[in-house]
Amino acid sequence: MVEKRCPRLQRDGVYRWFSELPSPQRVEFLCGLLDLCIPLELRFLGACLEDLARKDYHSLRDSEIKANNPADLGSLTNLTDEVVRSKLLVSLALLGSAHREAAGVLFRTLTHIDSVINNYGLQLNEGRTGDEFLLLFTMASNHPAFSFHQKQVLRQELTQIQNIMASTSKNPGTSTLNTMATYPGCHKCQPSGNRWQPES
Template identity: 75%
Template sequence: MVENRCSVQREGVYHWFSILNSAQRAEFLCGLLDLCVPIELRFLGSCLEDLARKDYHSLRDAEIKANNPADLSNLTNITDDVVRSKLLISLALLNSDNRDAAGVLFRTLTHIDSVINNYGLQLNDGRTGEQFLLLFTMASNHPAFSFHQKQVLRQELTQIQEILQVTCGEQQAGTGALATLSPATSIPTYITAPTLNSSQTGCPCCHKTLHREDGAERVDEGIGSEPMPHMTSLSCKELPVKVHVGKPSKGCNM
């Protein structure tokens, strides 16, 4: 029984992890590593080393550039989507003891305030927001950065998360406002004679209107002029009226 329960919980964790974005995955995995004891870390390191060896040759050139401060100094325009992609690759392939390269990346990433304020970078764009979240999540957890650098990068990450939360809140508020207005949208519909007659039952104002129309016809006939078109014949045709979707009819309260 306990084994089945653990299996269900494990499958739930796997499913939950599979729907996370890259930044959330990296943050969660780093948190798990902090909970591991040294022997567990050495074992996991061996497993990771074996998995990483499969792509060693294909990533060799990119790894050399990622650990070269001169190459990293050219990746300063973080408003460019291509530059951000290269920075992500550089952070992934950066050696854990390369302080010089980490310093170059740190100076590039700490310009995020001026970039957002001066260039009006829209973080609410799905891809842009995810890239910045992943950049600062990886940098704030990377061992190549000093403790002080990680603190600054963590503050920048918190600022980006707050901007995204405010933006998402505004979008949800706008969507809610549209959903509130949509039921009150007037659409034309048609009422046939049976519907009109049934709506007149128990409605004194409707009877008064018909009585006035009949009286007007009698006056016209008494004068001897040409008879007016019979108004009640309109009830046999389909009359366009305005109704509000989602609201019940209020009868005569117009």
């Protein structure tokens, strides 16, 4: 009887564990699972995601248009601004996989992170700043709209942010950053949960 119940208990444990993860780790974990799926499983999951996304189509339509418009994205350059970071998160969530030009604009913005940290003294461990940057670069480095080279560069930036946060943390040994796995590719990456919201 115990052996028969174990699979269910383990599954419930995974659900609880996943629900308590911060957004960057949720995205990484989901992308890792997708990389383990076979093509038919991916097609099935794609149909499920398409159905779920359809429910929010109208409410997110305006935000989706802006997220895929290079001109609109070009104005979101100030990474020190919390409002801009929030808009960038929404843009990455709604960016279409075929919109290379829009991804290029986002790439140029995100790769200024070095100058932002060094010139403006941005403290990644203050408030939600570090978590927002982790989520930005986790999403971007897994997003199919970016080229392989761009994702490699973004992954390096993500690692740098993780190292900075770990070195400045009071308890680096217990930091959740150290548990974030690296998955080289993710073809259908959708963040879950209400971690961010588009403008109304």
